[in-house]
Amino acid sequence: MGTAMAGSEIVVTVDPEIADMVPRFLENRAKDLETLRAAIAAGDRDAVRKTGHTLKGVGGGYGFPAISGMGERIEEAALDGRDADAREAIDDLAEFLVRVRVEVGEAP
Amino acid sequence: MSGGGGEFDYLSQLESLEPPPAPPPPDPKKLESEALIGEKGLERDGFHVVIARRRQQAKSGKAIVLIVEDDEDTSALAARALQNGGYGTVRAKDAAETAAFLKRFGAPALMLLDVNLPNGYNGFDMLRHLRAHPTLSSIPVVMFTASRSREDVVRGLTFGADGYVAKPVTAQALREVVDKVLGG
Numbered sequence: 688m689g690t691a692m693a694g695s696e697i698v699v700t701v702d703p704e705i706a707d708m709v710p711r712f713l714e715n716r717a718k719d720l721e722t723l724r725a726a727i728a729a730g731d732r733d734a735v736r737k738t739g740h741t742l743k744g745v746g747g748g749y750g751f752p753a754i755s756g757m758g759e760r761i762e763e764a765a766l767d768g769r770d771a772d773a774r775e776a777i778d779d780l781a782e783f784l785v786r787v788r789v790e791v792g793e794a795p
Numbered sequence: 796m797s798g799g800g801g802e803f804d805y806l807s808q809l810e811s812l813e814p815p816p817a818p819p820p821p822d823p824k825k826l827e828s829e830a831l832i833g834e835k836g837l838e839r840d841g842f843h844v845v846i847a848r849r850r851q852q853a854k855s856g857k858a859i860v861l862i863v864e865d866d867e868d869t870s871a872l873a874a875r876a877l878q879n880g881g882y883g884t885v886r887a888k889d890a891a892e893t894a895a896f897l898k899r900f901g902a903p904a905l906m907l908l909d910v911n912l913p914n915g916y917n918g919f920d921m922l923r924h925l926r927a928h929p930t931l932s933s934i935p936v937v938m939f940t941a942s943r944s945r946e947d948v949v950r951g952l953t954f955g956a957d958g959y960v961a962k963p964v965t966a967q968a969l970r971e972v973v974d975k976v977l978g979g
Contacts (some may be wrong), residue, residue: 749868
């Protein structure tokens with residue numbers, strides 16, 4: 688399973704075992720993005736941290752280590768009070784969610 | 796499962812128990828040598844999955860794993876992974892739902908326990924109360940958390956967890972951990 692760039696798309700290959708769960712996973716990440724934007728606009732670093740922590744924990748298991756990485760950046764930036772870094776990671780998440788395209792890998 | 800007053804009464808009984816005497820702290824060097832499986836991206840932290848001890852295989856019937864996790868996607872992924880490994884699964888989102896399950900059905904074969912949980916009790920609190928409980932103290936528990944600092948891993952194992960899985964983890968890796976802790 689992996690991630691590859693293809694033009695403006697980011698192609699992520701997911702495990703067939705969980706492929707049917709990926710659309711809901713991505714819908715929930717879009718909700719997380721809205722939560723993050725509202726929280727950062729409100730200066731609610733704790734909410735930013737918590738959502739980043741959730742992203743960190745959930746991304747890789749679904750085959751999206753990039754989302755875990757962005758979650759970790761968001762969590763740590765919120766912990767350190769680095770709002771600009773948190774915003775940048777949130778913007779990266781937004782771009783990722785727009786560009787991502789999912790393919791289902793070969794069954795092992 | 797739904798919450799209710801009875802479950803909170805039960806929790807307050809758990810709360811009134813003294814925490815168990817702390818076992819000797821595990822040797823971090825030994826823990827690192829026993830780290831078995833994990834996402835490569837986490838390796839810099841030294842821990843991804845630790846199996847602290849292995850239990851006897853469940854005696855008969857389908858082993859039930861109680862997944863305590865407030866994030867729906869993570870919980871669903873764990874349930875899928877374990878069901879495909881032949882386990883039955885039950886899911887709870889917080890301490891109250893966990894207590895309701897335990898009160899009604901008794902001990903599962905294993906608990907997969909998140910650390911950051913809503914509504915007052917985190918996973919470490921729950922683990923300490925479980926280990927002090929007269930009838931539930933021997934439930935195998937695997938911590939299942941994105942909190943993966945050395946401090947948190949050692950804390951979980953010191954409180955009596957049988958294993959510690961740093962999220963994110965793949966379905967296959969999670970199955971292997973549960974198999975191993977249950978003696979497979």
